Amino acid sequence: xxxxxxxxxxxxxxxxxxxxxxxxxxxxxxxxxxxxxxxxxxxxxxxxxxxxxxxxxxxxxxxxxxxxxxxxxxxxxxxxxxxxxxxxxxxxxxxxxxxxxxxxxxxxxxxxxxxxxxxxxxxxxxxxxxxxxxxxxxxxxxxxxxxxxxxxxxxxxxxxxxxxxxxxxxxxxxxxxxxxxxxxxxxxxxxxxxxxxxxxxxxxxxxxxxxxxxxxxxxxxxxxxxxxxxxxxxxxxxxxxxxxxxxxxxxxxxxxxxxxxxxxxxxxxxxxxxxxxxxxxxxxxxxxxxxxxxxxxxxxxxxxxxxxxxxxxxxxxxxxxxxxxxxxxxxxxxxxxxxxxxxxxxxxxxxxxxxxxxxxxxxxxxxxxxxxxxxxxxxxxxxxxxxxxxxxxxxxxxxxxxxxxxxxxxxxxxxxxxxxxxxxxxxxxxxxxxxx
Numbered sequence: 001x002x003x004x005x006x007x008x009x010x011x012x013x014x015x016x017x018x019x020x021x022x023x024x025x026x027x028x029x030x031x032x033x034x035x036x037x038x039x040x041x042x043x044x045x046x047x048x049x050x051x052x053x054x055x056x057x058x059x060x061x062x063x064x065x066x067x068x069x070x071x072x073x074x075x076x077x078x079x080x081x082x083x084x085x086x087x088x089x090x091x092x093x094x095x096x097x098x099x100x101x102x103x104x105x106x107x108x109x110x111x112x113x114x115x116x117x118x119x120x121x122x123x124x125x126x127x128x129x130x131x132x133x134x135x136x137x138x139x140x141x142x143x144x145x146x147x148x149x150x151x152x153x154x155x156x157x158x159x160x161x162x163x164x165x166x167x168x169x170x171x172x173x174x175x176x177x178x179x180x181x182x183x184x185x186x187x188x189x190x191x192x193x194x195x196x197x198x199x200x201x202x203x204x205x206x207x208x209x210x211x212x213x214x215x216x217x218x219x220x221x222x223x224x225x226x227x228x229x230x231x232x233x234x235x236x237x238x239x240x241x242x243x244x245x246x247x248x249x250x251x252x253x254x255x256x257x258x259x260x261x262x263x264x265x266x267x268x269x270x271x272x273x274x275x276x277x278x279x280x281x282x283x284x285x286x287x288x289x290x291x292x293x294x295x296x297x298x299x300x301x302x303x304x305x306x307x308x309x310x311x312x313x314x315x316x317x318x319x320x321x322x323x324x325x326x327x328x329x330x331x332x333x334x335x336x337x338x339x340x341x342x343x344x345x346x347x348x349x350x351x352x353x354x355x356x357x358x359x360x361x362x363x364x365x366x367x368x369x370x371x372x373x374x375x376x377x378x379x380x381x382x383x384x385x386x387x388x389x390x391x392x393x394x395x396x397x398x399x400x401x402x403x404x405x406x407x408x409x410x411x412x413x414x415x416x417x418x419x420x421x422x423x424x425x426x427x428x429x430x431x432x433x434x435x436x
Contacts, residue, residue, distance in 0.1 A: 009051050009130050016040045017138040020123070021146050021219055021405040022209045024168040024191035032170055032190065033116065037404050041119035044126050052129065059129045066121045070114065073359055076335030081105045084329050092320035093342045093353070104337070113340025116402035123404050127411035128418070136230070139408065143223040144236040147243035150208030150216065154246055157204040163193045167209060196248050206246040211400070217244060217252035218393045219405035222386040225259050226409055229382035251397045258389045314345040321349035325356075334358050347394040347401060367391040370413035375420060383413040 019036035028034040052059050081104050090101055096109035149167075156164025170190025192212040194205045205213040224240040231237055244252045321344040325333060336356035344350040351360040371387045374380040386409035394406070 006051070008047065010132070010134070012040075012044065012047050013126070013130070013135055014138050016044070016126075017135070017142045018145065020408070021142060023211055023215070023403060024165075024170045024189075024209045026170045026190075029169050029171070035170070038116070038119045041122040041404070044122050048126055048129070055129050059125055062125045062128060063121065066125075069362070070117070070339075073335060073339060073355055074110075076331070076358070077338045077354075077356070078105055080329060080331035080335050081337060084332060086327075086329075088324055088328070088337065090342075092316075093324055094317065094344065096340050096343055107338055107341055109340045110338045111340075113402075117339070120402055120404065120407055124407055124411040124414075127408065128415050131412055131415040136227075139223065140227050140231060140233075140236055143220055143227075144239055146208050146210075147220065147239050150206040150243050151239070151246070153208065154204050154206050157195070163204070165191060165193070165209075205248045206243055208243070210403070213247040213249040214251040214398050215400055215403060216247050217249040217255060218390065218398045218400075219403055220244060221252055221255040221259075221393065222390055222406060222409045225255075225385050225389060226379075226382045229378055229385075251393050254396055255389045255393045258392045259385050262385050262388060317344045318346060318349055320344075321353050325349070325352045332356065343399050345399060346396055347399050348396070350399040350401075364391065364395075367394075367410060370410070370417055373417055373420075374413060375416075380416060383409055383416060386410070387413055 016037070019040055022037060023035055025036070026032065026034045027036060027039060048059055049056060084104075087104055095101070096113060097107065100107065153164050156162075168189065168191040190211060191207060191209065194207070194213060195202050196205055197203075207213045207216045210216040210219055220240060221244060224237065224244060227240070228237050244256075321342065324342070325336075328337065334356045336352070336354045336359055339354050339359075342350065342353050344353070347363075348360065351363055355363075367387055368391055371384045374384050390406050390410060394401070
């Protein structure tokens with residue numbers, strides 16, 4: 001692939017890489033979506049068109065396919081709403097726009113959330129068309145900076161006893177005033193401070209400049225997975241891994257489990273190493289048994305317990321969202337009631353209600369397809385793990401589709417698949433030439 005101005009393409013992504021994972025800092029405080037990462041998504045369109053060179057047509061086809069897919073789901077859901085013989089009960093679910101309880105057709109949130117979707121599409125298109133291995137250094141540096149800021153917040157709270165985030169200024173609501181990690185009346189701060197008490201010691205849950213610990217986990221775990229396998233410089237990988245543990249997020253725990261299961265399936269069984277590993281884990285578990293018990297209770301058991309507020313809320317929202325989908329007409333079950341209408345505590349029921357079975361299966365296929373097609377090289381295997389872990393984390397515990405960071409390695413996986421196709425086509429041409 002040749003581009004008209006490759007150096008500009010590279011320099012643009014260098015800046016974008018550092019802005020992309022930050023979601024709690026906005027350029028215009030009165031506009032919640034004006035993060036640097038999102039703004040660079042929209043500015044990337046003229047940059048890409050001007051510099052794409054021979055790849056311009058491929059870039060345009062990518063965007064047109066995305067727009068066509070959105071239009072099909074838009075028409076399907078809104079026609080289904082128009083023909084529905086009922087009005088859905090929105091009282092038990094969380095609406096993206098809770099000020100409007102009565103609009104069923106063409107809700108405002110359909111269009112506002114579609115703007116975030118467009119940003120994700122533009123980000124994915126840029127990586128899919130232009131990605132180069134040299135960009136990995138900037139992605140690793142970006143993730144490390146984000147992790148270090150989160151660690152700074154952790155240490156600051158442990159020493160000072162109060163949140164130390166001095167950069168977050170994103171808020172959802174009117175007349176926002178920075179309140180040091182709390183919410184003013186009628187406003188929700190875009191980076192939620194949470195703490196956990198482990199064996200009598202209160203410590204913050206690391207979330208850095210993202211919305212909350214679970215969103216930090218779903219954003220950064222793919223970075224750790226990929227660079228743990230590919231990076232020769234190890235200290236940034238250790239920082240990333242430590243920051244994910246410090247998030248004390250069940251989402252990170254789920255992601256680590258998925259990664260471990262995939263990795264174990266590819267490793268040869270070595271009895272000696274397995275026995276030594278079990279013994280080492282046993283010693284660590286015995287020494288830190290009280291801390292581990294407290295953490296397991298708060299992160300896993302309490303969230304599953306119906307008497308726990310967080311666990312009960314997640315369970316209730318899951319059931320309410322699933323009931324809303326199952327009570328809908330067949331057309332609504334297939335196409336949903338509209339993109340961006342509701343928000344559950346997981347992407348599975350959020351997508352089922354909003355985009356129906358077709359949208360949910362399409363998203364799953366988009367995330368998982370590379371896992372079945374990538375090569376078995378170190379990078380191919382790492383990208384496969386990233387795609388599967390991202391899909392599981394999103395579907396189980398994170399309803400946020402528009403975070404840019406989780407899509408990074410999905411887009412890179414598709415870019416690698418495209419390069420694989422080019423390589424196979426070149427090999428076939430060489431064989432044909434030799435045969436003739």
